[in-house]
Every structure is written in C-alpha cells, then in structure tokens.
Amino acid sequence: MSDTLVHNDFEEFEETGPQGQDGPEGRSVPAAPPAAGLVPFMDALRIPPRLRPDKAEALEGVTVDLRATWVRLHSQLPPSRVWAYQGNFPGPTIEVRRKQRLRVAWTNRLSGAYPVTAYEVPIAGPPASNVPGHDEAGAEEVKGVAELPPWSVTHLHGAPTGAANDGWAQNAVSPGDAQLSEYPNDCRATALWYHDHAMHITRWNVFTGLAGMYLIRDEEEEALRLPRDEYEVPLVLMDRNLDKDPDGRLTGRLLHKVQSVGKDAEGRNVTIPFNGPYTLVNGVIWPHFDVEARWYRFRVVNASNARFYRLALIDEETGQQVTGAVKQIGTDGGLLDRPVDLDAPVSIAPSERLDLLIDFSRLRGRTLRLVNTPDGKNPGEADEAGGVPYPQVMQFRVDGEPVRDRFVLPKVLSSFQRITHANAPAHGHRIIALTPPGTVGGNGHPEIWELRQVAEADVTIPGDGVIQVRNEMGETTTYQRISRTFDDAMGISVELDSWEQWSFLNLGGPTHPMHIHLISFQAMSRQAYAAGGFDPAVGGTGKDAPVAYSGELEVLPSERGWKDTIQVPGGQMVNVIGRFTGATGRFMYHCHILEHEDMAMMRPFLVTPGQVLAFDHHRPGDGHHGVA
Template identity: 65%
Template structure:
C-alpha cells in the first residue's frame, strides 16, 4: 500500500514487495590519489555489473564507474591536478527497459506504479549502444576536458581528461553526458561524487572519517514479471499526456516510486550520538526532493539538529538551520551537519514531503543510546573568505536573457529554451513569434528577439575570458527548471516575479508576448541559495538573475536544464569562452558579448 503520510514506527507497510529500512546504507569506496599518482593519472573503467538494490530483490544489472553504483568518491586536494582516463569497458545489452505510459483518469500516475502498466518496451532504447562521455559537474577545466556531449566513446576506447582542481573546498559530481541519451545513461548507474579539500575547510575540523558520508539520492522504477513480481530490472517509464492545445503527445520527465540512497532502496544507517557530515547529492533524472528529518515514533519534525554549511560551489558564510523542508533539485549538492548527540536512542526518518509523492520514505537513521565524547562545536562562521555579491557590489558585467517557454509554445510539444537578444527601441511593437517585451522594475519597457532555441542553431553566446556576466533565466510557465551553467560558479542576485501561465501576456499559440510582461515584485533568496551555486531552481513566474566570472578555462561549454529528459529533448545550448584579444578578430558576429541590458 502507498504511504500517504509520515507513519509512526511499526506502521510502515511494504511497498510492492519491498520493506523499507531493511538494508544498511552502502558507502562508496574512496579514491585518494597521491601527488605522484595524480600527476601520472588514474584510470576509471566503466563496466557492467550486478548489484542488489534491496535484499528482497534479485540482482539488478547496471552500468558503473569502477564496478560500483554510485561510483567511487574521488577525494583530492585543492590545486592538485588530476588526470583521469575514463575507459569504456561496457558490454552486453542495454540495462534499462524504457516505456511510455498513458495515464488513466482517476488512477494514480503511472510513474508512481511499479512495472510497465501494460506498456510495450521501446525497441530503440533496447538497441542503444554503450556510447558514453563523462562530465565532472562543477569542474573548472578546459573545454576539451569538460566531457563535450558529442565526444562520447564506444567500448574499447578511452576519454582522457585533466582536472586542475583549483577551487575552494567543494562537492562536485561526475556523470554521463552523452548527446540525446543522457537520461538513460545516467539512469543505468553512471554517477559518482568528487570532493576537493582545502586548508580553510581543514581548519573547521568538521566531522570526518566514518562521520562524513556521501548520500547520493535517486528515484527509480522497476520492471515486473507476468505475475506482478519485481524483477529488479531498471525501468524508465515516462508519462505521456495529450498536448493541451493541439492534441499532440508530450512525454513528462521521469519520476519513480522507489528512492535509492547510495544505490540501496530505502536504507538505514546506524550512527553514534555525535555530529555527522553528509554530502548530499540529488542524482535523480528529474525529481525535486523536499527533505525533512522526522522522529519515527511521533512523526513530528526534528528541529534544531540539522544545518546546511555548503552548497554546489562550496562552503556557506555561516550555518543555515534546517527546521523547514530542504528543497534539492537534480544536480544540486548540499553540505549538511546533523547533531545526533541530542537525539540519542531515537530512530529518525529522512522523508520527502513534496506534494504528490507516493512513498515519502528516503532513509532511516538509528541513533545509538550511548553518550559519545564529541569535541566538535558548530561554529558561528563557516567560511570567512566568502563574499556575497549584490546588485550594488557586483563587478562591471554584461547581461544575458534566457527565456524558458511552457509546453505548447508555437506548436512545440516540450518546454523550450530561447536565447534572447535586445532589439533597438523605437517604432510600434507588433507581436510576433520569438518576440518578448518586459517592463522592468524601473518601468522601462524592453523588447527582446529570439536568437536560438535548439542545440544545433548557430552559436549565440560568446564570452570574454575573465569577464563577469549576469544571466537571467525567465520561466514563462510550466515546471520548475534547475538550470546549470558549465565551467563557472555563480551567485543569485535576485528572484524577480513576472506573470506566467494563463494570466500572462505571453501567448503560447503565437510564441511571443501580446503586451509587456510587467515586473510584479521579488521573491526572497534563501540562505542556501545565497552561496556559490552552479545549478539554480527557476520556478514558473520567476526571473532568476545570477552572476559569475568566466575564468580559469577557455573553450566550448554548455548550459542546460538539469531535468535530464528536458536536456535530451532540446533544453541545452553551447557557449564559448575566448580571450578578448582573440575575439576581436572573430570572423563572424555570431552573437553579441556583453549582450544587452537587464535591470
């Protein structure tokens, strides 16, 4: 049966044959290459293997880095360059069954139900070859080492990459990024964590060793046999719905009923009554988690015990209390501290309280009853080197505008991503496809024209190396999109509100605005979003303004939505970073650098 509420201890029900919290959390192995080893390089093989996702399941065939799901945690020191040979040793048939399911009115969403729901497997997915390319998400490395999406390799070939690791202490992660099939390749198991350490982090004397644990969270679905029993085989089931304007079918991004942590479905972790550090990563295809720690016996939220000290780009300036649910979108990382010393002898659950989740359990913590001697004290300041950037303190910078369009725009079935360029003022405005007008906070009306909307359109964004730029992501309607920019960290300057959806002047049939979209105020920037980020949630009706410096590397990179189904279906675009002196000789105008103005 489905858990619809947080249940006290003893009242949980087995879901589709699986008992929650039966299996212990697995900890991925750690790779700590020494100075000489890092210089000479390490090899990580991609290989097929069998794992037990739950002790009540038969083994599941997956693709792995180094034979583990998730892959080994790479742990390096700041400034220690690491060379990695990612060698494709994958063999056998594709390990994912993919289907498209049509919802039945009044029934639960097919994505929340184990098995195929009567849908036939997609033969084209079953026939996919082992074609992969690894991207270290967050890494500041040259374009040739970034894992360009089309530079994937086949079995027997290797991808060679160098990572300078010249970055403050941080949690990155690595995953497959192959063009058009990222959603299935990552789903096979191709993901792992990548940690950088530095002296500022060392000085904090944070919980370490057995008290520092990665938590790689994913949601999955599993296939069933003809008798309804789970086979353990990975099932990627997307829900197909009718297009609301012209009847065309639209495939929604994937979500599944089973939550895995470190490759185990609903695990438990035995902890002692002391501080722990958790390096949390949402490696799901598309599910946004709203995580909360609750007492298992009472079902009440636990307050005063969990703190966030870091995010995608490193340590926060000060700890942020997590007494409210923590929102974590795909690709976001959260550096968390939990004081189990105040929770001795209790059983706790980490649960997903997002609306519509069929099975909220994520994992269980079993806290030891013995009192522990723990010298760690939560400091008032985490990163003294952190400097917050605001509109007032931002360095001189250029501006970009990216519009995210809802499904159905100009006859398109899926959400879109448009690069917008300013139009010179003057003359009357005639609504047309690809034109957007905005009335900003200062009351000025500005017009923008679409320059590109597909990955293979002409290059639009050329960035001068070392330049600061503000990128503004405007969501005109539809789901929340976690937007990721390769190469850089950025800070959130603000979240401006604009009308979206049915009450908006953006006409999806036309594919443009009929009248200016007017600024309607601002939303607060959360404590966690006030740090350095590389992935940011952009809800409908918000323009999220981020600023970052494009330095440390040059070449061709990408930005995209990190809902993997959206990325594969067109919400991804290239950009280049070049020396300004070279750009002056560029043979085509291509796209304007320091493009336009947005206040």
C-alpha cells in the same frame, strides 16, 4: 592508491547474470513480495569506496573503468544489472586537494545488452512512472532503447576545467576507448559529482547507474575540523522504477517509464519527465544507517533524472520534524559564511548539492526518518497525486550511548562574501527565456530561448519569438529570439575572466534547475513576473501586454552560496552572476532535468580571450556585451 576500490558483490556475474532466483555462490535471493511493495529500512546504507590518489598518482593518471555489473538494490529483490564506474553503484568517491591536478582515463569497458527497459504510457490519473511494471493499457516500448550501444562521456559537474576535458555531450566514446580528462581542481573546497552526459541519451545512461561524487579539499575547510572519515558520509539520492514479471513480482530490472501527453510534429510522443516510486540512497532502496550520538557531516547530491526532493528529518516517536540538530554549511560550490538552521524542509533539485551537519548527540537512542515531503504538506506526508507515493528516503538509528565528540560548530565557516546588485563587479548581461510546453514550434517541449534586445519598430508584435518585458522600474524592453535548439548558431560568446549576469525568465510551466558548465555563480535576486503576457500559441507577447514584473522574492538562506545549478520556477526571473574564468573553449548550459536536457533544453556557449574575441565578426547574441 591509499584506498582500495571494493566492487559490488555481483561483479562476477557481469556477462551472464544470476540464474533464476539464485545469487552469487548459490546464495538464495529473498523473494520479492507478491505485490510491488518493498519493506523500507531493511538494508544498511552502503558507503561508496574512496579513491584518494596521491600527488604522483594524480599526475601519472588514474583509470576509472565503466563496466556492467550486478547489484542488489533491496534484499527483497533479485540483483539488478547496472552500468557503473569501477563496478560500484554509485561510483567511488574521488577525493583530491585544491590545485592537485588529476588526470583520469574514463575507460569504456561496457558490454552486453542495455540494462534499462524504457516505456511510454498515455497520461491518465496519478503519474504512471510511480507504478512498477509496464502493463498499463496503451503502454509502448520506446523503440531503439534496447539496441542502444554502450556510448558514454563523463562530465565532472561543477568543475572549472578546460573545454576539452569537460565532457562535451557529442564526444562520447565506445567500448575499448578511453576519454582522457585533466582536472586542475583549482577551486574552493566543495562537493562535485560526475555523471554520464552523452548526447540525446543522458536520461537513460545516468539511469543505468553512471554517477559518483568528487570532493575537493583545502586548508580553509580543514581548519574547521569538521567530521571526517567514517563521520563524513556521501548521500547520493536517486529515484528508480522496476519492472515486474507476469505474476506481479518485481524483477529488479531498471524501468524508465514516463507518461506521454501527445504527439509532436514528427509523430513522436511528448512525455513528462521521469519520477519513480523508489528512492535509492547510495544505490540502496530506503536504507537505514546506524550512527553514534555525535556530529556527522553528510555530502548530499540529488542525482535523480527529474525528481525534486523537499527533505525533512522526522522523529519517528513524535512524528514531528527535528529542530536544532540539522545545519547546512555549504551549497554546490562550497562553504557558506555561516551555518544555516534547517528547521523546515529544504528543497534540492536534480544536480544540486547540500553540505549538512547533524548533531545526533541531541537525539540519543532515537529513530529518525529522512523523508521527501511535497510542498505545502506536513513533513513525511505522502501525496500520490503530487507524485510522492512513498515519502521515505532513509532511516537513522541513533545509538543510546554518549560519545565524547570534540567537534564544536563554528560560528563562521569561510571567507565567502555574498554578491548583490549593490556590490557586484562590472558585468555584462544576458536574458534567457524558458518557454512553457506547447509553445508554437517547440514540438510540445519546453525550450531555451536566447534573446537579444531590439527596437520595437524593427519587429512585429505580436510575433513568434518576440517578447516584451516590463521591469521593476516600469520600463519595457523588446527582445527577439536568436536561438532555440542545440544546433542553432552560437548565441553567447563570453570574454575570458569577465563577469556576467544571466537572467533566466521562466514564462510558465515547470521549475527548471538551470546548470551552467565551467563556472560557479551566485543568485543575486529572484523576481516575480506575470508570465500570462506570453502567448504560447503565438510564441511571443501581445502588444501592450508584456511579461511584467510583479515583486521581489526571497533568495533563501540555503541557496545564498556559490552555486552551479539554480531552480527557476514558472513566473520567476532568477538573476545569477559569475566570472567566466579558468578555461576557454566551448561549453554548455542546460536544464538539469535529464529528459528536458535530451529534448532541446541545452545550448552551447563560447569562452574566448578578449584579444581574440575582438576579431569575432559573427555575434548573434551581441558577443560579450550581451543585452542590457
């Protein structure tokens, strides 16, 4: 391969780990501060190695090992034990060209004890997951996590690939086995990412470190002469928590600690998704990055379990957000048609990607901070109650010397064309409800409900699973639930090469980043709906009190490109459209908050040639025709 894979410094301690406070080769590990704090911007940003198989290597196939290793997340910490692709945390950035078919043997060589400690604590005050250690009153270790086997399956997120290669959650492999996947890479230039997707335990497996980026190149992108090589930098964002020893010192041990809000019908804790105090960029807590005074390209992915980031670039001298220097040129599925100025904070949900250009020539000699700022707060402002105790993400240190940079920002980036209701191809319709926590029958968790249209006379209103929706034209439609759990009967069968509009209706509760496997889609519209008509205690709407349309909302310029994940806030219907092409078989769609995904917010769908679908005699979701 053209690039050599470089492993983390602590790989030789894969089985036994470092002894006491000594690092590899007897090097001393700086002691953590007596409190749980860490000094930000002490450590340099790590750049994951690149794996660039040539044409022959891609066809022959490459092997990517999953194995346990040790890595230091911060220089004030002892090494942390993680699971990682090729022993790198995050995994190597894989690069291929469009239509360059790549075969990968994801080989499970994981060993040893599970590297994550999991605790649940009663809800009280600010989010406990933001507090290191697990010494709160009432904290309970999650039974069975420490005994989890190294069982993993890798999903190439956003890839148009056959169902057998997609990383079906139940097809995980054990140590000694390999998951053999083939990726056609027949899509526009974009940044995908790969991560674990094992059924029931994705939230913990990804937490161990099993994630990396995957870039696809094409001629349209190359014609732009964008910054490349050392000036094109992946930024893999994660948040983590760490355990403490009895003296209050951070141990480096990964801690998945969440708050419980009650018990479900089977006596298990119902928990809030994980949000941790420490933001990692490329596996380093709050790193710094020395840059030249020129254009850089940053490929950003939110690989966190559940944390949403609202990113802003702050000038440390003035404390104000930088304007005029940051441009967004792409989304999950590739380049936009034109650059978008990011002079206000930009939101990125779990699994979303941002393709950014930053002109550091405007900022020579400055020190800048990338921060996570809560909605409604000034950039960089911490908000303990809102779950952002530490706003810092990373620091940029811009060299003061001028640099000759030949790059010129293009006015037009690509041949991308936006789809609206006015110009959309002929398509079918689906409506999918996202229920609030506490809905009857949901065991306290939010759920995905697939719906079909029915006659009002054929159902009881109010009734469990019956929802009436009044649209923008004042028309009321009655829907009935046909599925709510992963194991319910198949509800959506899609005809190969057809276009479909999927409408995600959030009936209250948190924002859900909804991800559909196989395809890219566009957000055609966002609409506000008064979700108060839905009664969680009934599991439906009351008669003459539908979930009613209340206005149009903006699809932000930063999300008007091709997407595979879309944010669906409470009280909104988000309408997306995509073409189900390139492969057939059984795929999944789900909320990409990993704790939600593991607790019922995931459903299968089937893509089938139309000639075959004509013989399907069981269509709970009314097959390809969907519901209007």
